[in-house]
Amino acid sequence: MALPGFRDFYPDDCAFRNAIFAKWRDVAHRYGFVEYDGPPLEPLDLFTKKSGDEIVTQLYHFKDKGDRDVALRPEMTPTLARLVTARHKDFKKPLKWFSIPQVYRYERPQKGRGREHYQFNCDIIGEAGLEADIELIALVIDTLRAFGLTEKDFVVRLSDRRFWHDFYSFKALPQEREYEFLQILDKAERKGRNATTIDLHAFQKNCHYSLELSGDLAKQVFAILDDATSAKSERLDTVETGLRHRGLHDYVKRDYTVVRGLAYYTGVVFEVFDRSGEFRAIAGGGRYDTLLKNLGGVDLPALGFGMGDVVLGEILKLHAFRDTIDRNLGLYVVIADEAFRPQAVELAQKIRESCHVAIEYPFVATKVGRQFQNAEEAHASMAIIVDAAIARGEVQIKILSTREQHPTTLDLLLPQLQQNYGAPFLRKTI
């Protein structure tokens, strides 16, 4: 048994996981992002430095044999900050980096939330302008579109942490309690209107903030949450216009309930949800312009998002994406006359040396009918039948989908296979 909250990946699960990774990489490359990675284990204080983070209470941490406090990474951003601040002078700005780390947390495993998952992380570092925010949000949308999802399936809920910061500052509420206020907003949707109203009243009272002089904080907050158009954010206007230019406007919706739990966000933030509302967030992110300075002393603006494989995987299963994963579609050498096994294996070897295609053959003498069955079960596209004729350089070819069979010679077959499977990527340059 695997440990509670950890997944095994049997071949079908692994193919599904890898198909998700491949799409993630493909879209990131299209946006000019380059991949990086870091250790799954980091010093504990890398994660605890960013206080006010609910992740800290769920850290998978322990003492190693050298008496160091270490933790399995709960998220990638601190590692990214460590890497970038250590060598930021070596790289041209803006950096556009992505990674697909497995991340860990120690909490009670629940449906759709174990103790590990993979997270697609994309970050842009060194660009303060909103064009970068637009690019990042376009990337999150195009990532989901690459899986065949449309604006009917998901929505990017756009918000602005700075908007709430300005709102809070304008009220002259105590600065040191701003994060507490944001946490109430972050939980508002889950807790509901009544509970949140109670929380906000309690907060207002604790702040000694007069209801009579300044009005009801809860009412003011809900006026904004209920009607996003009532609250101005030039930043969000610019982002929405940029997305409209790209034809992506139908994928976004302004929604000030989104504030993101993590303490380090500073500007535009967003969360992606399926339209059915059945699942947890598919992805989330935003701007964190002060984190690199706070963690590593290097003043670089930054923004990024994370997208997990578990919620996405559940949604893709509903959309039958799993069925579209490439099957083997390789070749199967049928040894019809066991006396010619050495020649059959030699042929398999020759094809393997020059072709990027799966090629299999039976390890032991096997009835021909059984071999064809094996070939079909392995999802092979073609069988190459070897018997005494191979002494004259001849074999039979059988296309398994059509059952069509014809003889050919090795002199014809090998160049044809090489043409079809000669390179893992057959890509011309323009």
Place this chain on the structure above:
Amino acid sequence: MALPGFRDFYPDDCAFRNAIFAKWRDVAHRYGFVEYDGPPLEPLDLFTKKSGDEIVTQLYHFKDKGDRDVALRPEMTPTLARLVTARHKDFKKPLKWFSIPQVYRYERPQKGRGREHYQFNCDIIGEAGLEADIELIALVIDTLRAFGLTEKDFVVRLSDRRFWHDFYSFKALPQEREYEFLQILDKAERKGRNATTIDLHAFQKNCHYSLELSGDLAKQVFAILDDATSAKSERLDTVETGLRHRGLHDYVKRDYTVVRGLAYYTGVVFEVFDRSGEFRAIAGGGRYDTLLKNLGGVDLPALGFGMGDVVLGEILKLHAFRDTIDRNLGLYVVIADEAFRPQAVELAQKIRESCHVAIEYPFVATKVGRQFQNAEEAHASMAIIVDAAIARGEVQIKILSTREQHPTTLDLLLPQLQQNYGAPFLRKTI
């Protein structure tokens, strides 16, 4: 700072690592292997069950918050055994499975040996015949050939654990000390002839095994080690013949000093070394027919090998493989007139939606010369220059390698790009 013994993967390192992974996957797929994976963290007793394993003393283990004894996996075989024994009835035999886990050990980091590395694991399960051994050894050879290495660069040292078992049994030495004897052989090459002779003499004495009656064990052992042809192994004869049929005979050499440290091997074993002898083993493996029964109660013959990324990476750096890694070779949209930024970004978006190619553009107003410089530094193949002409559907194309520039229309350009970059894999079916 990363923890001692752990690697960071900056983009260049990550590209190098991923290029190794891609080759591993490509060759495994050619051999009809399918990928699986398991958790990096497993219950400690999964690894300690196989006693006599030197890995156990180096385990990266700890108590988790639920008071469980857990360990970061030091190798993949126990996880594989766990997966297969749990669901072996669901899969057709033989299973041909591979994985690329990161594995961990807690020992003093040395040059070329940290506390983690990635390991390409290939295993065949459910086939007792030697054809499977031949297939596995062909796979390890073809894996290294895929990187451009030849028989001048590396050698597979073939041995037979059963040969030594038979040798030992024939001497009627005490059965319970066989593993101790094998450990002396395993260390023979590192410790040298004199020290090994002393070890074998001590072993013989401890076994109360008469020098006079039975002869000198050390002499008998060295007679075999010195001249592999003096010792018969039909198993190795068959394997060598099979490899000769495939044209791979120059890659192997019979060498009875190879016994493999791990306790669980039962038949043909092998280790792969670079010919210079400068590095640790590149790969190693063999048959372990009793492990699945011992660990999971399922009697299935099995064999496999592991190949790490660190030693291989060092060798590949000497062979300039690193320089052959694909660069970006994407497209760069040069915004020559900032007034047409929305149209330029819209064009970038259109290309991204239909083409699997990296496409970049400047986030903020940038001088045209600087943009071309950025394009070249990003290793783009082509610049698409956008100015007022885009209002008429026209842009300029500049091939960056030749500096050749010509005008074109969007109606011509987009289909051409789609044809070139339309799919991540342009692969015809035969």
